[in-house]
Amino acid sequence: MKVAAADLFVKVRERKPLVHQITNFVTVNDCANVTLAIGGSPVMTSSPSEVADMVKLADALVLNFGTIDDKALEAMEIAGKTANTLNIPVILDPVGVGATSYRTEQVTELLNKVTFQIIRGNASEILRLMGEDIVTRGVDSGELAISNAELALQAANKLNGVVVVSGAKDAISDGKHTSIIDNGNILLTKVTGTGCMATALIGTFSGVTDDFYSAAVAGISTMSISGELAAAKLQEDEGTGTFRVRLMDAISRMDKEIWMHEVKINEEIPN
Template identity: 50%
Template sequence: MSIEEKLEAALSAVKAKSPLVHHLTNYVTVNDCANIVLAIGASPVMADDIAEVEEMVSIASALVLNIGTLNARTIESMLAAGKRAKSLGIPVILDPVGVGATILRTKTAEQIIKEVQPTVIRGNMSEIKVLAGLDVTTKGVDSTASAENAEEIAKKLASDWNCVIAITGKTDIVSDGRQVYRIDNGHPILSDVTGTGCMSTSLIGSYCGANQDYLTATVAGLVSMGLAGELAQKSLTPQEGVGTFRMRLFDNIYNLAPESLAKGSKVSCE
């Protein structure tokens, strides 16, 4: 089966199953993450209290852990929910937002990777290089690292940690340690809207909740965001900007059909 056929089947599965995606995510983008999950055809829940996270994740199809606005309370909840999810075979998607910027973020991401063993880790080049133990300068939650050797880094980390690694940037790189996919969907304007990375992770969670092929699910999530970004930008008039773009980004995710995803994908495999 070609990657295009796999992408079409993956989105069809999301729309048919409407998987429940449990989030412990950051409060800057929580509403956008919930809405992007609804738009693709899945169902979001944003429960983060330690008293209910294990019970909630037990009925979910996927768990998204996003460390964008860390605090001691949510760290405890993330670890508890993550361990419970893994014990039940529920995929865990980690978004190590801003890792490397502070000791707390770095230690928390490392602890989640060690104790939870995520199914998918999605980050920008700076974040992934920090997790790989490479020397890199961070700028808040934005990437400043070169994408040089991205394929090799993704493949090695995926193999070492037995997970899918996704590095997002001008070209997205996704690997399970064996195959490496390059995704060229997207538009630079996506980086001008807060939360598009977080939303991409939520889309990956939506696909993982409906598909057991987590490599394809990760590719599908990133292609969905990139393609929707392309279509939203193309529709803008000269007088319109990021506000209209953000609204149309959601519209294009909502209206994305399986055959359109397959046809519009720009994916190559190494």
């Protein structure tokens, strides 16, 4: 799996996949730029009138619930169904699910209408997608008894797709195999949109393969490794603003060789 994930860095640079993203207005620019930084091509069309035509040109579709409203939901349903018909991978980022009844009800309805190949969220968001009675606080994850690895495995089997659970240790599972990424830096939690950007990266890698497990591993680990590299370059008088710029620099420089050298990955089957 590690070699398969590493090879995707080469494929993305060669193929420049078009990644259609219906995302939130807080992070739309960063999601577009991170897609470019890793080698993809972003398109951020969100009008219900044109998303079907745009998705037909895309290699992957990312749906992000960050600033959800009725118009965005309409566009997501149209785009998602179109992508499913054309076998284009669809990636869900259920930002803040569980915070409000509207958000929770709408993501549940969307899950019933659209098939998702990959879902990425924090632990509380993923638990809420599984039907657990948990309330999230904005986009933060609370303290939970279950490990990210166990949760990813259970969620992958229940939701019938690859699930990425973000946290201090990211976990990825397809229901049979589970990987733990032990990279990252606390500063990633101090910059708005790093989770959304990670999902954009996952979507970019998904646009060049049908091995969605490896795509998820490559995408989430790229963000975690880049956070480590960016933080390591900070000087004493530099803070989150400089970190944000250096994070994008690190992503733009990421390649197969750097990734293989830096990634801390373990495969685990939770009991």
